[in-house]
Amino acid sequence: MKLTYRGIEYDHNPPMLEVSESDILCNYRGRSHRYTYVRHVPFPQTQAELTYRGATYQINRHGQRQTVEQNGTKSVFSAFQRKLAELTPLMDERRQLLRESARSHSDSIQRSLEHRITVAREQGNINLLQQLEDEMRQMA
Structure with a gap:
């Protein structure tokens, strides 16, 4: 789609999102409507070693918490x-x-x-x- 802003022309191609229709049937102002949602695209998380109130823990790629070994003993x-x-x-x-x-x-x-x-x-x-x-x- 060709657009112009302050005399400068540019092409605008919005990203296409995959939309799914759910089984949920809504009613709005007396009219039936099916709920639609964008298909979830999982983003891998970065691994990080974090500290909260002195307790060190680690986040894996799936977003799950793992305890960290400190000096041969379990963490806080x-x-x-x-x-x-x-x-x-x-x-x-x-x-x-x-x-x-x-x-x-x-x-x-x-x-x-x-x-x-x-x-x-x-x-x-x-x-x-x-x-x-x-x-x-x-x-x-």
Whole structure:
């Protein structure tokens, strides 16, 4: 395609991209449309030795992380993995504590709701009683 910019003519040949049509069917403003996307062309990554917060690691051509041997010992990542393994029982205890507190909280809400229902029955407030019973069904 011949184009001109400020009096200078040039040829513009945009790169042709291979477009694929997916199985995803979209609907936009009442009109059906198939989603299209450009075919993925993988770019090989360069191998690099990187450091993050003192931990040295290496990226291979596929973008995957590999630990680096330092002075005959494993890198800081293996030390981090050991530390994480030590903390796992503590994390399990914390999860259990959170489960117990959530259970205690829901029991407290249940008791409060039951008390409010008995008070609404005693007062004869039918509208409030219906709302509280709906709330009780939602909790169950």
